Amino acid sequence: MKEEIFDRYIQAGAAAKKILTAGADRIKPDVPLLEVGTFVEDMIIEQGFQIAFPANISLNEAAAHDTPRPDDTRTFTQGDMVKLDIGVHLDGYIADTACTVDLGDQPLLREASIVARDAAISAVKPGVAIGSLGTIVAQEIKSRGFLPVANLTGHGLDHYCLHKGPNVPNIPGTGGAILEEDMVVAIEPFATTGTGFVHDGKREEIFGQVVNRPVRLPAARKILKEIEERNGLPFARRHLHVKSVDLGLARLVHDGILRSYPVLCDVSGSYVSQAEHTMIVTDDGCIITTA
Structure with missing residues (x-):
């Protein structure tokens, strides 16, 4: 990877980490979702970067792809399980990162996606088959009494490209694409109290x-x-x-x-947690840009 491209990924990742933390700190009961979404996106621009995708703020059984409407009146409520997923880019080189804010009392569900993410990242290096990462993710989530979301995956990233191969599964598998040096990959486990499958919401x-x-x-x-x-x-x-x-x-x-x-939603009444980092595969492991 050219040094100038590597540097842009690193800069975008450092900004994404800072902005995700600041956004998550604002998620509290009675705060409007629109306020947090606007804050995050304004901060991306103010820091000298660009928005790679709208701030995703997904509640409870919603796993991904929710963002406030222009006239959104929703506020966070005590008991909500909130996923904040943000994308930052510098000249098209993207950092994608997410966290879960638990406004209730489900620390183990939140922990499940974090530990699964970190365990999968620890196995990343050239020559590793993607399917083995899914096995690691599923083991960590299931060992805590939850299910991984089977039809959501991590993904590769490229210049102005948010989703490209290889897809990183959250369920057990063998084989699949082989990790190579200089690949840019986002690993994002989802743990759920529901069915383990998401469907399109309204x-x-x-x-x-x-x-x-x-x-x-x-x-x-x-x-x-x-x-x-x-x-x-x-x-x-x-x-x-x-x-x-x-x-x-x-x-x-x-x-x-x-x-x-x-x-994207699991069944009504369920809760989903998410954790995500972006990394660059190196000759002997990886560099996490968003950590």
């Missing part, structure tokens, strides 16, 4: 561009203009400053130009 606030082609609807054209600088990275409805934004988004999704990211 909320859709995050979108990403799939293709670029002409559209006739004025609101749709304005949205595409506003997101040009995203270079394909995801954005939120609240990031747009376009009249008839809902109509424009609906048209772009219908035409296959944008894809939506529905909130």
